[in-house]
Amino acid sequence: MTAELFVQYLFAGITYGSIYAIVAIGFNIIYNTTGIINFAQGEFVMLGGMIAISLLPLLPLPLAIGVAVAVTMLIGALMEMIFIRWLKNPSVLRMIIITIGISILTREAAIHIWGENIRALPYFVGNEISTISILGARISPQVLWVVGVCGVMVVFLHLFFQATSVGREMRACAANRMAAILCGINPRNMVTLSFVLSAGMGALAGCVMSPITYSQYDMGTGLAIKGFTVAILGGLGNSGGAVAAGLLLGAIEAFSVSVVPLAFKDAISIAILLLILFVRPHGIFGSAEAARLKTF
Amino acid sequence: MKRLLALLPLVLGVILVQILATYTGKQFYLTQITMAAYYSLLIIGLCVLMGYAGQISLGHAGFFAIGGYLSAALTTRNLVVIKSAGWVRLLDACGFLQGGKDSYGGDLLVVTPWASAIFAVLVAALIAVVIGIPVLKLKGHYLAMATLGFGIIIYRLALASPWLGQADGIAGVPPFVVLPGLVVRGDAADRVQNYYIAWGVLLLGLFLLLNLIQSRVGRALRAIHGSEEAADAMGVDIARFKLQSFVLSAIFAAIAGVLLTHFNGGIGPSEAGVMKSVRFVAIVAVGGMAHLWGALIMGVALNFLSLRGVFGSYDDAVFGLILIVIMLFAPNGILNLLASPKKGKVNPAQSETRQEV
Numbered sequence: 001m002t003a004e005l006f007v008q009y010l011f012a013g014i015t016y017g018s019i020y021a022i023v024a025i026g027f028n029i030i031y032n033t034t035g036i037i038n039f040a041q042g043e044f045v046m047l048g049g050m051i052a053i054s055l056l057p058l059l060p061l062p063l064a065i066g067v068a069v070a071v072t073m074l075i076g077a078l079m080e081m082i083f084i085r086w087l088k089n090p091s092v093l094r095m096i097i098i099t100i101g102i103s104i105l106t107r108e109a110a111i112h113i114w115g116e117n118i119r120a121l122p123y124f125v126g127n128e129i130s131t132i133s134i135l136g137a138r139i140s141p142q143v144l145w146v147v148g149v150c151g152v153m154v155v156f157l158h159l160f161f162q163a164t165s166v167g168r169e170m171r172a173c174a175a176n177r178m179a180a181i182l183c184g185i186n187p188r189n190m191v192t193l194s195f196v197l198s199a200g201m202g203a204l205a206g207c208v209m210s211p212i213t214y215s216q217y218d219m220g221t222g223l224a225i226k227g228f229t230v231a232i233l234g235g236l237g238n239s240g241g242a243v244a245a246g247l248l249l250g251a252i253e254a255f256s257v258s259v260v261p262l263a264f265k266d267a268i269s270i271a272i273l274l275l276i277l278f279v280r281p282h283g284i285f286g287s288a289e290a291a292r293l294k295t296f
Numbered sequence: 297m298k299r300l301l302a303l304l305p306l307v308l309g310v311i312l313v314q315i316l317a318t319y320t321g322k323q324f325y326l327t328q329i330t331m332a333a334y335y336s337l338l339i340i341g342l343c344v345l346m347g348y349a350g351q352i353s354l355g356h357a358g359f360f361a362i363g364g365y366l367s368a369a370l371t372t373r374n375l376v377v378i379k380s381a382g383w384v385r386l387l388d389a390c391g392f393l394q395g396g397k398d399s400y401g402g403d404l405l406v407v408t409p410w411a412s413a414i415f416a417v418l419v420a421a422l423i424a425v426v427i428g429i430p431v432l433k434l435k436g437h438y439l440a441m442a443t444l445g446f447g448i449i450i451y452r453l454a455l456a457s458p459w460l461g462q463a464d465g466i467a468g469v470p471p472f473v474v475l476p477g478l479v480v481r482g483d484a485a486d487r488v489q490n491y492y493i494a495w496g497v498l499l500l501g502l503f504l505l506l507n508l509i510q511s512r513v514g515r516a517l518r519a520i521h522g523s524e525e526a527a528d529a530m531g532v533d534i535a536r537f538k539l540q541s542f543v544l545s546a547i548f549a550a551i552a553g554v555l556l557t558h559f560n561g562g563i564g565p566s567e568a569g570v571m572k573s574v575r576f577v578a579i580v581a582v583g584g585m586a587h588l589w590g591a592l593i594m595g596v597a598l599n600f601l602s603l604r605g606v607f608g609s610y611d612d613a614v615f616g617l618i619l620i621v622i623m624l625f626a627p628n629g630i631l632n633l634l635a636s637p638k639k640g641k642v643n644p645a646q647s648e649t650r651q652e653v
Contacts, residue, residue, distance in 0.1 A: 096436070
């Protein structure tokens with residue numbers, strides 16, 4: 001493999017890897033405040049892209065994306081308020097099945113609204129044939145947008161959780177729900193907020209990736225399972241680990257294309273998920289001690 | 297004997313439906329009931345795994361597809377060009393191959409349906425063992441994702457493998473002569489016969505499972521569902537019982553896949569899709585999780601309505617909605633909701649409120 005080809009694959013890996021990392025962080029945010037894995041996580045990404053595409057004839061691109069993200073956040077809040085907020089001590093099995101049901105309903109709504117067509121936002125800068133040259137590899141400027149936006153989101157999220165009082169309240173609920181209630185925090189609002197946050201992140205990622213990977217009504221399941229792979233790989237609840245694991249999985253996928261047929265790409269990343277679950281369910285960056293305290 | 301008698305009303309109902317359908321000239325309903333019965337065979341197997349052992353599986357369409365695809369591939373792959381190869385002659389000598397003519401009059405040499413069916417079910421069972429040993433150590437979300445991942449891998453392999461027909465699937469699967477005179481195939485002339493074959497297989501499966509859950513194994517499974525730690529402390533070999541119920545449900549799924557594929561004369565990748573697995577879970581949930589009769593009745597009824605196209609283009613949406621509504625308002629199934637809940641009665645499904653799955 002030539003050096004140029006290597007860089008080319010690497011960039012493809014980083015592009016997909018950052019998307020997976022964002023989906024994984026979306027899983028983590030909700031998991032940390034509720035202990036729920038939201039199987040409808042991939043649907044947020046689909047909704048963001050699809051809504052922005054529909055708004056594009058009416059609004060300029062940045063505004064369309066902004067409105068799409070806001071609408072998806074609203075949908076995230078509604079999902080939580082309608083289906084989850086009022087359940088008392090639901091079992092894990094119940095929550096799994098409910099979020100799966102939500103993901104199916106969202107997907108079915110999408111197919112009736114937007115049809116089965118594959119759609120895409122236009123490239124933010126230039127078009128599909130404009131490229132820039134980095135280390136001999138030719139990549140689309142959109143790749144820089146994807147990586148840049150995802151990077152900025154991760155940094156902002158970190159600052160939000162560390163430096164703002166709302167962020168600290170959310171972390172308090174994740175660490176000890178009862179203690180948080182005693183401090184005057186309303187954990188239910190924090191749960192709603194976690195859905196809003198992860199919906200917004202997913203939607204923004206869905207918009208920046210749309211020109212490269214396209215948007216389709218059924219893209220959510222695949223993204224959700226890969227995002228989950230990454231979340232597990234990085235240690236569930238650990239967002240720094242999710243970024244590293246996302247880039248790792250993206251790179252593995254990108255390089256696997258040079259070895260096995262493209263059709264098996266998804267099968268490989270899921271096989272990695274199974275392998276990780278069997279061997280190190282606490283992830284390569286997570287600690288086994290912390291994992292033992294969680295309800296698997 | 298008592299348990300056999302309990303099946304009697306269902307048997308009478310089955311016969312009544314056939315007589316009514318024939319008398320009113322609406323025999324075509326029987327075709328969809330036959331298909332629904334095969335799906336229900338998978339569903340009652342899954343019911344034991346989910347409701348009694350308490351292990352969720354979002355990948356059972358995968359086992360259905362393994363059974364269906366393997367028997368379809370083996371019974372349609374023409375071995376005439378390599379018939380002089382040693383292993384082909386060995387198979388022939390064992391009586392596993394049958395000759396015939398294709399639609400152009402060319403010679404055909406394929407594996408017999410019986411041999412391929414047994415092979416397909418054995419492979420499904422073997423895969424269930426290999427997958428089940430590590431997967432069943434997981435709980436909750438991890439188990440759900442792992443089984444979902446397994447289902448997607450099977451779907452992708454079916455979609456990507458040329459010898460499984462890729463997006464087209466496999467067509468032209470020959471009829472399955474179960475016994476002389478008993479043929480599994482979709483011809484209109486054989487409707488009534490196939491209706492009874494499907495119900496016969498389903499009732500046999502139900503009878504076996506009803507016996508199983510009343511036995512020592514069934515009590516062990518319910519103990520595992522209640523609390524794995526407590527069951528372990530009581531000396532229940534939890535890993536073995538969980539694996540056994542997983543493999544058993546996979547075998548049921550594979551048998552359903554084999555028979556439905558022969559009945560339909562083909563199989564496509566949608567049979568392996570995630571949505572199918574989710575639908576099976578939804579039906580088990582509607583039936584009341586730990587409720588074999590509920591799973592069977594809901595399995596036949598909902599699959600029949602779905603196959604009739606009653607839900608139109610909202611087919612998947614209906615099942616998604618069913619899942620949510622049942623889990624929100626009646627996590628113990630609608631049959632338990634209708635029968636007014638008696639206080640103090642311990643139902644295995646009610647231990648659902650626990651945090652462990």
